[in-house]
Amino acid sequence: MAGDKLQVTFEADGSLSAPLTLFYPYNRTLGTTVARFLSSLADKRIEGTKAQDGRVFVPPAEFDPSTGTPLTEWVQVGDEGTVVQWSWQPAPFEDNTLDQPFAWALILLDGADVPMLHAVQAKAAATMSIGMRVKAVWAEDRTPEISAIRCFEPVGG
Amino acid sequence: MRDVAIVAFSEGPVTFGSTSTPVEMIVPTVHDVLKQAGIERTDVDFWCHGSCDYMTGQPFSFVSAVDALGAWPPIIESHVEMDGAWALYEAWIKIQTGEAEVALVFGNGKSSAGDMNRALSLQQDPYTVAPLWPGMTAMEGLGACAALQAGTVTERQMAEAASRARRDGAKNGNVLVSGNESADELLSRPVTAAPFRDHDIPAMADGVSAVIIATGDVAKKIAKRPAWIRAIDHRIDHQNLGWRDLARSTSAAIAASEVGVHKDKVDVAELHTTFSHHEQLLINALQLRPDATSITPSGGALVGNTLMAAGLSRFGHAARSIFSGSADRAVAHAQQGACLQQNIVAVLEGN
Amino acid sequence: MSEKTGDKPLRVRMPIGIDYKWCAGPASTDYLTGLKDGRLFGRRCPVCELVYFPPRNGVCARDGVMLGESVEVGPKGTISTFCIVNVPFLGQTIKLPYVAATIILDGAHLGFSHLIQECEASEVRMGMRVEPVWRDKAEWDYSLENILYFKPSGEPDAPFDDYERHL
Numbered sequence: 244m245a246g247d248k249l250q251v252t253f254e255a256d257g258s259l260s261a262p263l264t265l266f267y268p269y270n271r272t273l274g275t276t277v278a279r280f281l282s283s284l285a286d287k288r289i290e291g292t293k294a295q296d297g298r299v300f301v302p303p304a305e306f307d308p309s310t311g312t313p314l315t316e317w318v319q320v321g322d323e324g325t326v327v328q329w330s331w332q333p334a335p336f337e338d339n340t341l342d343q344p345f346a347w348a349l350i351l352l353d354g355a356d357v358p359m360l361h362a363v364q365a366k367a368a369a370t371m372s373i374g375m376r377v378k379a380v381w382a383e384d385r386t387p388e389i390s391a392i393r394c395f396e397p398v399g400g
Numbered sequence: 401m402r403d404v405a406i407v408a409f410s411e412g413p414v415t416f417g418s419t420s421t422p423v424e425m426i427v428p429t430v431h432d433v434l435k436q437a438g439i440e441r442t443d444v445d446f447w448c449h450g451s452c453d454y455m456t457g458q459p460f461s462f463v464s465a466v467d468a469l470g471a472w473p474p475i476i477e478s479h480v481e482m483d484g485a486w487a488l489y490e491a492w493i494k495i496q497t498g499e500a501e502v503a504l505v506f507g508n509g510k511s512s513a514g515d516m517n518r519a520l521s522l523q524q525d526p527y528t529v530a531p532l533w534p535g536m537t538a539m540e541g542l543g544a545c546a547a548l549q550a551g552t553v554t555e556r557q558m559a560e561a562a563s564r565a566r567r568d569g570a571k572n573g574n575v576l577v578s579g580n581e582s583a584d585e586l587l588s589r590p591v592t593a594a595p596f597r598d599h600d601i602p603a604m605a606d607g608v609s610a611v612i613i614a615t616g617d618v619a620k621k622i623a624k625r626p627a628w629i630r631a632i633d634h635r636i637d638h639q640n641l642g643w644r645d646l647a648r649s650t651s652a653a654i655a656a657s658e659v660g661v662h663k664d665k666v667d668v669a670e671l672h673t674t675f676s677h678h679e680q681l682l683i684n685a686l687q688l689r690p691d692a693t694s695i696t697p698s699g700g701a702l703v704g705n706t707l708m709a710a711g712l713s714r715f716g717h718a719a720r721s722i723f724s725g726s727a728d729r730a731v732a733h734a735q736q737g738a739c740l741q742q743n744i745v746a747v748l749e750g751n
Numbered sequence: 752m753s754e755k756t757g758d759k760p761l762r763v764r765m766p767i768g769i770d771y772k773w774c775a776g777p778a779s780t781d782y783l784t785g786l787k788d789g790r791l792f793g794r795r796c797p798v799c800e801l802v803y804f805p806p807r808n809g810v811c812a813r814d815g816v817m818l819g820e821s822v823e824v825g826p827k828g829t830i831s832t833f834c835i836v837n838v839p840f841l842g843q844t845i846k847l848p849y850v851a852a853t854i855i856l857d858g859a860h861l862g863f864s865h866l867i868q869e870c871e872a873s874e875v876r877m878g879m880r881v882e883p884v885w886r887d888k889a890e891w892d893y894s895l896e897n898i899l900y901f902k903p904s905g906e907p908d909a910p911f912d913d914y915e916r917h918l
Contacts, residue, residue: 248892254419256419260773263770264770265459269764329541336518347539357640373545389528420809423807423808424810427810467807513772531765
C-alpha cells in the first residue's frame with residue numbers, strides 16, 4: 244500500500260529487491276483415517292491401522308500398501324518407542340515444535356511396525372543413538388494436528 | 401520407437417543471489433542453446449519447462465516463464481512441477497508420439513529467493529510430516545543415517561564423493577564451491593548437522609539449464625555426434641520416509657535395470673547427487689563400477705545445487721561427454737524428492 | 752483451530768507461509784524507481800519495437816528477448832477497453848458502480864489496468880483520453896498505487912486506429 248513504506252533494498256548492482264511472504268491459509272479436510280489419527284493425538288492416544296499382513300502403520304495407512312484394500316482395523320500403540328534413524332537440526336526453523344537445536348528421528352513406537360518421523364528433544368547430537376528409547380511429550384494445548392505431540396524425549400531423561 | 405538424441409546443452413551461470421527475475425535469468429540460456437544447435441526458435445516444435453512455484457515464490461510462475469521463449473507465432477509448450485529432467489522425459493514422449501521433431505527443454509530455479517531447505521519440507525505428507533517442517537537436510541540426514549548403519553555407504557565414501565565433486569567442480573568452473581581437499585582432510589572437519597559435515601550438504605544455487613532434443617535425421621543435421629537416448633525410465637518410491645528402506649534407492653535401481661545400464665560399459669555417469677551419500681547409494685543402485693566409469697565429472701549438484709535445473713544439467717553434461725567423443729556410452733540420472741524418492745535414468749550413446 | 756460438528760468431516764487449519772526476497776530485475780527497477788519520482792518508465796523491445804508499460808518480467812513475450820532502452824511514457828493515455836463493476840465483494844473499498852479500464856499510455860503499446868474516476872460510469876468509452884491523479888507526493892512509494900486513479904483529460908477521443916492493434 245502506498246503510504247505503508249515498502250521495505251525495499253537497493254542491491255549492489257542498483258536493482259531493487261523487497262521481502263515477500265506468501266501465505267496459504269489452507270484449511271484441510273482430513274478424511275476419516277487421518278481425522279481419526281489426529282483426533283486421537285488430541286486425546287493423548289496414538290493409533291495406527293493394521294494392514295492385511297498384520298503390519299501396524301503409524302501414521303495410519305489409509306490403504307494397504309500391498310493390495311490397495313481400505314484399512315479399517317485400528318490399533319492403539321505405545322507413546323514410547325525406539326529410534327531407528329536420527330539426524331541433527333543445529334538451527335531450528337521458527338515453526339518447528341522446538342526452538343533449541345534438536346534431533347529428528349524415525350521412531351518405531353511400541354506396537355507399530357513402521358517408524359514415524361518426529362522431533363526428539365536432546366541436549367546434544369552426542370546424546371543421540373540408534374536404538375535409544377524415547378517417549379512422547381504431549382503439547383499442553385492439543386488440537387488434531389501432528390504437533391499435538393510436541394516432541395519425543397529420551398526415556399529416563 | 402523413434403530415435404531421439406540430445407543435440408545441444410547450455411547451462412547458465414551457477415550463482416547465488418541473482419538480482420534478475422526468474423524470467424530474465426532464463427532468456428540468455430535459451431538463446432545460447434538455440435545458438436549452439438544453430439537453429440531458430442521457430443524451428444522448435446515443442447517447449448517443455450521444469451520449475452517449482454514454492455521455490456520461485458510466485459504462484460503460476462511457469463506461465464510468466466513462457467515470456468522468456470517468445471510465444472509469437474504461437475508455440476506448443478508444457479510445464480512440469482519437477483526438475484527439468486522430467487520435462488525432458490515429457491518432451492521425449494511428445495516426440496515418440498510423432499507430434500514433434502525438435503523440442504527445447506529447460507529447468508530453472510532461484511534458491512537464493514528464500515530458505516529452500518525449509519521450503520522443501522513441503523514435498524512431504526501435508527498432514528503428518530510437512531506441518532513439522534523437518535527441512536531437506538534433516539530428512540536427508542535420516543537417509544544417510546540409515547545407509548551408514550546398514551553399511552551401504554561409509555563415511556569415507558561420503559568424504560571421497562565430496563572431495564571428488566570439489567576437485568571436478570574446480571575443473572568445471574561453473575560451480576559455487578570447489579577445492580582440492582583430500583577425503584582425509586574433509587573427514588577431519590567437524591560434523592555440523594549429524595551425520596553431515598558441511599561439505600556433505602549441497603551448495604544451494606540459482607541457475608538455468610536448457611537442452612535440445614531431436615529425432616533421427618534432424619538430430620544428425622544439428623549435431624556432429626548426437627547423444628542418442630537409447631533408453632529412459634523413471635520410477636518413484638513412497639513419499640513416507642518411514643515406509644521405505646532408506647539404505648538403498650529402490651526406484652533408482654528399477655529405473656537403471658529397465659534402461660539396461662549394466663548391459664554394457666559405462667564411460668561416464670552423471671549422477672544427480674545433492675548430498676554426498678547419494679553418490680554411493682546411486683553407484684549401488686545403478687550397479688556402476690567406479691574403476692571403469694567416470695562418476696559425475698562435472699562436479700554435480702553437491703557443488704552447485706541449481707534446484708529444478710541440476711537434474712537436467714546431468715543429462716546435459718552426460719550428452720557433452722558424447723558430443724566431445726570422450727564417452728561412447730554415458731548414463732544420465734536425475735532425482736527429486738527426499739532421500740532419492742524419484743529417479744530418472746537414461747542411457748546415452750554416440751553411435 | 753479445528754472444527755467438527757455432527758458428522759461433518761474434520762477440517763484443520765494447516766497454514767503454509769514462506770518468506771522470499773523478491774528481486775525486481777533491471778527493467779522493473781526502472782519502472783518502480785520512476786514511480787517513486789512520479790514518472791512512468793516502460794521498456795522498448797529491440798526486435799518488435801513495442802514499448803512495454805509495465806515492463807513485465809523484463810522480456811518481450813512476443814520475441815523472447817530482453818527488453819532494451821528505458822522509455823518515459825504517459826502520463827496521459829487512452830482507454831482501450833473497460834468494464835463496469837456492479838458486484839460487491841469482500842474487501843471492496845470503492846463505491847459501486849465503478850470502472851476498471853485498460854489504459855494505453857502515450858508512447859506505450861501495452862495496456863495496463865487502473866481505475867477511472869471523476870466521471871459517471873456510463874460516460875466511460877473506448878478511445879476516451881485520461882490522465883492520472885496522483886496521491887500526495889509525501890506518500891509516494893515504489894508502487895503503481897501512487898496513482899489513485901485516472902480521470903478524463905477532456906481531450907477529444909482517440910481514433911480507433913490508434914489503439915486497435917493493442918486490444
